[in-house]
Amino acid sequence: MSNTPKRKKSAAADDDIGRDIRLELFRLQLELRLCEKRAYDLFLQNLIKGTSHLSLGQEAIAAAFGVAMRPDDWTFCTYRGHAHTLARGASMSGVLGELMGRECGLLGGKGGSMHLTDVSKGAMGSYAIIGAHLPVAAGAAWSAQYRGTEQVAVCFFGDGTTNIGAFHEALNFSVVWKLPVIFVCENNLYMEYTPISAVTAVEHPAADRAAAYGLEKIVVDGNDADEMYRTASKYIERARRGGGPALIEAMTYRHSGHSRADPGKYRPEGELEKWLERDPIKIYRERLLELGIVEATLNDIEGEVMQQVNDATETAKASAPPSLDGIYRHVWADGGAAWRN
């Protein structure tokens, strides 16, 4: 038995995570939540077209990694990637502008919701074909290993991805080459509209496959930002030191449907309500208060983040539609689109 004294409520200041990181985790989760909610509002106002896959309810995972990663580490994420891109520090106006098809968008209006990227922040792309980015993340990790830079690639994907071939190819490849890559499965219980349990041979779609690649089984509460942060930090640092890849399954739930087109009617009655009780931001706010952080501090952060989202919305709304010149730019490295002389 440990004989360390029981932590007091003010432990936020001096435990393994500490007050500053906790406030950062709180702020970042709020940024992801409020920006995502704003994106939804802008849809309803028809200011955002196309499709969109929201991360409402899954913020703790993106935020924990966002805080735990080194600025020069790399994120690879899916079409449900608004949160992961923002979590690396991409500008809110850049994200909202891209969703709205404006000049100020991160991709100048050429990618849209499903391809958010900010290379300057290490957000190496949102990939809209299931499974495609797992091998790409492995390749970035190979580059880090080859050049000895101690960078780590982190690759986020959903539970549905575990049933496609690229998932298995990438895991085997990364283990054999001992690459510094962390694969993070956000298990939100549904592959698009179908329960993952109805189409998967094992209970934990990612973690129960880990043993097949000589990896340990890791299942973590994806709605607990502290647990996510501890897990992220541990395996990122291990990978950075040459310890090879990890496969983490984070249990979570999306509060909205799969995409804009999906009201989520296939979910059993009461399931959403149960998970709303376990809303990661609600849980975290309560914990911070329990740990002795005064409510005024949290209220201030909430006010600041709301202001930030409002400002970003106004910036994006004020931005012009992209110039038509962009259509023929950046097919090739010379900046153009010519395929013949």
Added chain:
Amino acid sequence: MAELTYRDAVAAGIAQEMKRDERVVFLGEDVAHAGGVFKATVGLLDQFGPKRVRDCPISEQAILGAAMGAAMTGLRPIAEIMFSDFLAVCWDIVANEIAKSRYMTNGQVQVPLVIRTANGAGSRFGAQHSQSVENWAMMIPGIKVVAPAFPADVKGLIAAAVRDDDPVLVFEQKSLYSFKGEVPDGEHVDELGKARVLRQGKDCTIVALALMVHRALAAAEILEKEHGISCTVVDVRSLVPLDTVTILAEVARTGRLVTVEENPRLCGWGAEIASIIADECFWELDGPIIRITTPHIPLPSADQLEDNTIPSVERIVREIVEKID
């Protein structure tokens, strides 16, 4: 000038670039210890070591995905896909990821990599190991595509592909691996997007690629000697970028276009060239455009059957004589 086989020119091109640039790495199935199933990469492991020359599992998506991720983050990978037919199992990575990332990210991401693959018929391997799929690649915006016919071009175009900041697919012709030819001594770097006029004639311009270049040249000899038809032969070499300046000029000079393609008929690369000629060179033409292609069928394997599907020297001669005379 040294005489090298086409397969040795592959290794020579890769070695030249790996020596020059530490960022160049090479990966594929059976490429390191075994030196490739076509023995086109023999010696590279010994010369550059296991950190830079790497054997991979049979995981084409992982191979090309890893090459892409490495290229996005500072390396210049060369990835081998053993048979071009296998591109079908990793086509998502080629067509959706590698080709589109630069554009979709408005220029933030660059993917300077080379995919080499053994393409084409002639080895009696049947329908899943003999296809000519250069036209699959040509129709995807964002990938450059070359298909060398001679050892010197193999070395020079691989070198140019490695140095290019865009993704380049190099289609090597598997039935040409033992073909010998002169390769310039010392560093040899070619240029993407340049066709080459191999022979000039008065009556007809034959535009061909890879193995079909050799057959077009042989057919041109026969047409000249036995039928009095004098042919220009243009080796396209690069489908993307496409050297339309050379092709348009050479067709205008003779007033006739014949494409000789190993790909099956529908949407073969010759169709695009025929369209360009029809649009831009119509009034210079003295007769209809002729496309000689493999029929629109999966390839059969027996000697007799395969030889009667892909365009032969005899068939090129026959079709030109019938349609031009």
